[in-house]
Amino acid sequence: MAHHAHLSGVFAPQREEVDINDLEVDGEIPDDLHGTYLRNGPNPRFDPIGSYVYPLDGDAMVHRLEIADGAAHYRNRFVRTPMVLAEERAGHAIWSGLTDGYTPSADEVGPDLAGTFRQLPDINIVQHAGRLLAMAESDQPYRLDPAGLGTIGRDSCDGAMAVGSTAHPKIDPSTGELVLFNYLLEAPYLTWAVIGPDGTTRRPPTPVEGVDRPLMIHDMALTTRYIVLFLCPLVFDVGAMLNGGSLLQWHPESGTRIALIPRDGGSIRWVDSEPMWVWHFANAFDTDGDQASGGDTVTVDYVEWTYPGAFADMPRAASSTLVRAILDPARGTITRTVLGESVDVEFPRVDDRRLTLPHSRVATVGRSGGDTGDRDSLWFHDLQAGTETCWRPGVAIGEPIYMPGERHDYWGAFGTDPDDLTSSFYVLAAEDPAAGPLATVRMPIRVPAGLHGAWLPAGEPVEAVPPIG
Ligand SMILES: [Fe+2]
Structure with missing residues (x-):
């Protein structure tokens, strides 16, 4: 399996599950930082048979780093879907990769799992209303036990995720409120839904009117007034796949349509734009208009790609940039500005307490062009000051996370040395992150390069745990 770039080196799956307290630390973990960092990512339980499509294929492993009183404790667990459990009983992989189309027979896995596809809750991890959820791409998430990280089961979240959810x-x-969308291969192709702070459904899956074909949409943005969905022209085409082509086809002639869906249920405003591709948004917020500047606008910060690259059987996209789009819902116009000079960035994050509100700090992961081609640098964009700084730790580095402390705020990220494959968690001061880490937590086992994470401040209420449904 070493032939596959995403199954070897810093990406190689971790098969050990451990609980280790009081990790070794270089420097000092700030004593005002208390909370839990959780991170998800693809991590096949057994060596895959057939194809392996990164980042969607693979089972999920959740890594948890608890930080309190200057110490750090670690636990990691597979998300045990029925597929993982059946493969553990067999001692080898049974389900194929996403694009192979093979499903196991009843002889292999029993009648309940016959004809099923592998479930892939390996993209993101979200805690809301007492539910800790390992999120999949356009599917129902898996609920985890927050204490032990054991797998509880698939959860429709009171029906709001009955047809699935974005990761x-x-x-x-x-x-x-938790606001979500979901795309579907069949009409109505796109829905949105809302879960209240008590965990019950405030709005069941609701079709987005005016969508006439199945599109891949990975992420969303949210303002006080709107759900912002970028409908980039990456189209699911089952017919093309059956003829040996890619399931996903790029149709730049269609341009990108942006839906501004009023959260109060009003009619959707549409904005037409040039074709572009977006994996991830940093944040979005509303700005009230006045007589001088005109009407109300929506500001959206995101990483813009010229096209989706290898994902649609195309050459790898040359670069991606952090972009600010100003949308005018009344006029249907868009103005895009590249922020800073960093290129080839991804995984934009802000302080999650600023979601839907204006923000100043954005961090992204960049690639400095080293031998391995790994993402190896963190960019810190201060949008108020108009500055950006970069920290290059000399290791492969993952998505940054914003960690508010009692007196100061911090950025954190996992990284893995490509030479000796040891992993660390870095704690950086949000005031001056490019100065390098205040603390480097030495991870007891390798944490594979992965996808998305969440910071849960200490003392988050977990007692209100709604039943699975
Ligand atoms: Fe993502």
Whole structure:
């Protein structure tokens, strides 16, 4: 399996599950930082048979780093889907990769699992209303036990995720609502839904009117007034796949359509734009208009790609940039500005307490062009000051996370040395992150390069745990 770039080196799956307290630390973990960092990512339980499509294929492993009183404790667990459990009983992989189309027979896995595809809750991890959820791409998430990280089961979240959910729902820190969308291969192709802060469904899956074909949409943005969906022209085409082509086809002639869906249920405003591709949004917020500047606008910060690259059987995209789009819902116009000079960036994050509100600090992961081609640098964009700084630790580095402390705030990220394959968690001062880490937590086992994470401040209420449904 070493032939596959995403199954070897810093990406090689971790098969050990451990609980280790009081990790070794270089420097000092700030004593005002208390909370838990959780991170998800593809991590096949057994060596795959057939194809392996990164980042979607693979089983999920959740890594948890608890930070309190200057110490750090670690636990990691597989998300045990029925597929993982059946493969553990067999001692080898049974389900094929996403694009192979093979499903196991009843002889192999029994009648309940016959004809099923592998479930892939390996993209993101979200805590909301007492539920800790390992999120999949356009599917129902898996609920985990927050204490032990054991797998509880698939959860429709009171029906709001009955038809599935994006792996990137957004939690409004002002209202406590979780807002999500989901794309479907069949009409109505796109829905949205809302879960209240008590975990019950406030809006069941609701079709987005005016969508006439199945599109891949990975992430969303949320403002106080709107759900912002970028409908980039990456189209699911089952017919093309059956003829030996890619399931995903790029149709730049269609351009990108942006839906501004009023959260109060009003009619959707559409904005037409040039074709582009977006994996991830940093944040979005509303700005009230005045007589001088005109009407109300929506500001969206995101990483813009010229096209989706290898994902649609195309050459790898040359670069991606952090972009600010100003959308005018009344006029249907868009103005895009590249922020800073960093290129080839991804995984933009802000302080999650700023979601739906104006923000100043954005961090992204960059690639400095070293031998391995790994993402190896963190960019810190201060949008108020108009500056950006970079920290290059000399290791492969993952998505940054913003960690508010009692007196100061911090950025954190996992990294893995490509030479000796040891992993660390870095704690950086948010005031001056490019100065390098205040603390380097030495991870007791390798944490594979992965996808998305969440910071849960200490004392988050977990007692209100709704039943699975
Ligand atoms: Fe993502």
